[in-house]
Amino acid sequence: MYGTGLLKGLSVTLRHMIGTFVTDVRKFPRRYFRDGVHPTRSPEPYLHGAFSIQYPEEKVPMWPRFRGPLVHLRDPETGQPRCTACGMCERACPHGCIKVEGEGKGKERKPTLYQYNVGRCIFCRQCVESCPFNAIELSRFYELACYDKDTIWDLPRLLELGDKEEIKEQGQFWGET
Amino acid sequence: MSVQIPPTERLRTDTIQINMGPHHPSTHGVFRMVLTLDGETVVDLEPRFGYLHRGIEKTAEERTYVQNVPFTDRLDYICGITNNWAYALALEKLAGIEVPERAEYIRVILGELTRVMNHMLAIGFLWNDLGATTFTPVVYAFRERERILDLIEMAAGSRMMPSYIRAGGVVADLPEEFMPRLQKLVPHLKRFIDEMDTMLTKNEIFRARAVGVGVLKAKDAINAGVSGPVLRASGVPYDIRKVDSYSIYDRFDFEVPVHTAGDVYARYLQRLAEARQSLRIIEQAMRDIPEGPVTSLPYKQLSRLKPPKGEAYGRIESPKGELGFYLVSDGSNKPYRFRIRSTSLLNLTLLREMCIGHKVADVVTILGSIDITLGDVDR
Numbered sequence: 001m002y003g004t005g006l007l008k009g010l011s012v013t014l015r016h017m018i019g020t021f022v023t024d025v026r027k028f029p030r031r032y033f034r035d036g037v038h039p040t041r042s043p044e045p046y047l048h049g050a051f052s053i054q055y056p057e058e059k060v061p062m063w064p065r066f067r068g069p070l071v072h073l074r075d076p077e078t079g080q081p082r083c084t085a086c087g088m089c090e091r092a093c094p095h096g097c098i099k100v101e102g103e104g105k106g107k108e109r110k111p112t113l114y115q116y117n118v119g120r121c122i123f124c125r126q127c128v129e130s131c132p133f134n135a136i137e138l139s140r141f142y143e144l145a146c147y148d149k150d151t152i153w154d155l156p157r158l159l160e161l162g163d164k165e166e167i168k169e170q171g172q173f174w175g176e177t
Numbered sequence: 178m179s180v181q182i183p184p185t186e187r188l189r190t191d192t193i194q195i196n197m198g199p200h201h202p203s204t205h206g207v208f209r210m211v212l213t214l215d216g217e218t219v220v221d222l223e224p225r226f227g228y229l230h231r232g233i234e235k236t237a238e239e240r241t242y243v244q245n246v247p248f249t250d251r252l253d254y255i256c257g258i259t260n261n262w263a264y265a266l267a268l269e270k271l272a273g274i275e276v277p278e279r280a281e282y283i284r285v286i287l288g289e290l291t292r293v294m295n296h297m298l299a300i301g302f303l304w305n306d307l308g309a310t311t312f313t314p315v316v317y318a319f320r321e322r323e324r325i326l327d328l329i330e331m332a333a334g335s336r337m338m339p340s341y342i343r344a345g346g347v348v349a350d351l352p353e354e355f356m357p358r359l360q361k362l363v364p365h366l367k368r369f370i371d372e373m374d375t376m377l378t379k380n381e382i383f384r385a386r387a388v389g390v391g392v393l394k395a396k397d398a399i400n401a402g403v404s405g406p407v408l409r410a411s412g413v414p415y416d417i418r419k420v421d422s423y424s425i426y427d428r429f430d431f432e433v434p435v436h437t438a439g440d441v442y443a444r445y446l447q448r449l450a451e452a453r454q455s456l457r458i459i460e461q462a463m464r465d466i467p468e469g470p471v472t473s474l475p476y477k478q479l480s481r482l483k484p485p486k487g488e489a490y491g492r493i494e495s496p497k498g499e500l501g502f503y504l505v506s507d508g509s510n511k512p513y514r515f516r517i518r519s520t521s522l523l524n525l526t527l528l529r530e531m532c533i534g535h536k537v538a539d540v541v542t543i544l545g546s547i548d549i550t551l552g553d554v555d556r
Contacts, residue, residue: 005379012376013313065352067334092480094244124247124340129476138334174349175471 062140064173067123070098070116071139071162072155073170081159082135085111089127089136097121111155118144119151128170139165192220199228203306203541206551210528210540217536222529226522229555237515242268243343243480245515249502250338252517253553255298256291258284258329259495261342266423267491267502268344272484275473280346281425282466286359287329287341288493289455289462293366294325295496296406296448296455299548300373303445306545307386314377321369324362331355344482345474356463363459370452378446387442391531391543394439402523405498407547410447411439417494424493428465429458441546448548483510495520497548517556521549 062068075082085102086109097120101113128136139161153161198209207228213221233252237245249264250257262284269276301318326336332351333339341348377383393403395411408415416433418426434450436443474482484506492501501518524547532540 002381005381005384009376009380012372016317063331063334063352065331065334065349092244094240094247122247122338123335124338125334126244126247126476126480130480173352 062142064140066138066140066142067125068139068141069118069121069123069144069153069161070127070136070158071141071165071167072114072136072158073134073162073167074159081111081155082133083111083114083155084109084133084135085114086132088130088132092126092130094124094126095120095122098127114155114158116153116158117151118153119149131170134170137162137167137170139167141165190216197540198225203544204551205302205544205549206554208549208551208554210544212537212540214537217538219532219535219537219540222532222540224525224528226525226551226554229551231556233556234515234517238512241480241510242482242484242512243476245512246343247338247340250340251552252519252556253495253497253500253521253550254337255550256295256496257337257339258287258291258342259493259500261340262288263491263493263495263500264502265342265344265491266493267489267504268482268484270491271487271489271504271506272344272482274345276424277346277470277473278467279350279469280471282462283332283347283351283471284342284424285426285429285462286459286466287332287339289459290325290328292455292496293370293452294322295548296452297370297373298322299448299545300377300445302548303441303542303545304377304383306541307383314373317369317373321366324365328355328358328362331358343472343474344479346470346472348472350471356466359459359463363456363463367453367456370449370456374449378449384442386539386542387445387546388438388440390441390535390539391546392438392440393527393531397527397530398439401527403498403527405494405496405520405524406444406447406451407498407524409433409451410436410443412437417492417499421492423491426458429461431458441542444546444548481510483508488514492518497521497550497553498524519553519556521547521551521553525549525554 072081072083074080083100084107085100087100090096090098090100097117099113099115100111102109102111104110123138125138128138141161141164192213192215195212195214196209197212198204199207204210209225209228211223211225212219231251233248237248240248246261246264249260252260268274297318298315301315304314305312329339329341330336332355333341333348393407393411395413398408398411399413403411404415412435414433414435417423418431419433431454434447434454436447436450486506486508488503488505490501490503492499498520499518500520503514503516503518504512505514507513528544528547531543535543
């Protein structure tokens with residue numbers, strides 16, 4: 001009969017609509033304040049109600065490997081940056097968004113200038129992989145919208161962000177390679 | 178006495194030229210079609226593209242081989258994994274790099290997940306192009322796509338720009354919780370594809386709009402170099418995974434579905450059937466995946482890679498068709514020539530032949546059924 005295919009299709013959407021509310025009712029007290037698990041982050045790939053996430057209050061936790069902006073790590077003993085201004089990250093960057101200058105020789109070498117242009121960065125992680133001194137890592141920070149052109153970050157700011165992220169070692173979530 | 182007007186058989190009207198695009202929601206990006214219309218019937222169509230040209234081929238000649246990997250993500254931004262894969266394959270041929278067993282399985286799993294994602298999205302957007310009242314499929318497709326992208330993000334660190342597959346293997350091994358999640362996701366995706374089938378295939382409005390619209394004959398498709406689901410929907414069983422088997426596809430048991438009608442409806446059915454076959458491959462790969470190393474060429478060696486003089490062409494069956502990278506090396510650490518054989522551009526060349534004689538509304542449907550990404554067309 002003409003029109004049956006259409007009705008059959010609509011039954012799927014109806015089932016979904018009812019299913020959404022059934023899930024909400026079943027999880028009633030946790031409907032607005034869920035236990036910190038975003039629907040896509042939970043291992044069960046099913047419907048999780050009509051209310052997804054209350055964004056500014058709740059935030060989606062990023063995966064450990066999430067590639068956000070660059071941060072610098074501190075030496076755990078001295079608290080100084082581990083960077084020795086060797087310039088490997090500058091050479092590895094496909095877009096040229098890192099600028100490093102340093103002074104001193106050998107182990108005494110320290111960066112005098114480290115500019116990281118987050119507005120140009122494509123978060124490919126090649127600077128981190130090229131770093132021989134275990135000095136930089138990508139953070140899980142993602143709210144990068146800003147009102148001014150403050151996109152060039154310097155070393156103190158990168159160190160401060162690194163403290164906030166609590167990253168211990170370079171590549172600690174990326175296995176051996 | 179009134180003046181007698183001789184009766185004409187048909188009211189003659191002038192043709193009118195209109196621009197569709199570049200900012201038209203149905204063009205999936207910035208793409209312009211110059212339509213010549215007689216009433217509502219399309220008499221002529223001229224595709225104009227280049228609005229998204231970023232000069233990736235030329236830029237890549239000034240960067241080292243490993244620095245070019247993030248650029249390949251940005252070609253066809255729906256399926257970044259397969260773009261990485263095609264480039265890695267070309268570079269492996271050029272420099273003679275071996276790939277570990279486990280890395281091949283990881284590539285197959287993620288590549289086929291990308292295919293499922295792309296085909297579901299293509300179906301969703303096709304329905305979106307048919308009219309705003311059928312917005313449901315694209316929302317459903319986006320929801321399931323997010324689950325797949327979540328797995329890719331877990332492994333690679335980025336949803337759409339993974340840069341995960343590199344020459345010599347993959348960047349890092351899969352995280353521990355990847356496989357349990359994948360095992361739960363695959364039956365779910367199977368159910369989802371069945372659901373899409375029930376919801377859409379027999380819809381009378383869809384059939385009225387899609388059957389017999391935009392017919393592409395097999396001979397024309399072969400002459401123009403069309404590939405992928407568009408070619409197979411015209412009745413040519415050409416799949417690079419079978420005819421020029423790369424990676425480990427010869428180990429898996431899967432079929433190449435073919436539809437013969439060559440219209441919009443056949444392309445829709447083709448994508449559903451291919452997504453089902455992809456899930457079959459993923460199931461087999463999940464069962465057989467071995468332990469072991471995932472790369473034969475760590476980053477520090479890869480960044481200093483200097484392939485010998487020569488040239489190589491690596492091609493894969495990307496979700497949209499044949500995606501190939503042609504690399505010429507002059508012995509330095511940068512490619513001398515970096516040529517991309519992009520899928521969407523060649524699939525788009527027959528748009529004029531498909532559209533002539535149809536109404537304006539069908540142009541949108543036909544364009545949606547080819548499934549182009551403008552990042553891939555313009556590069």
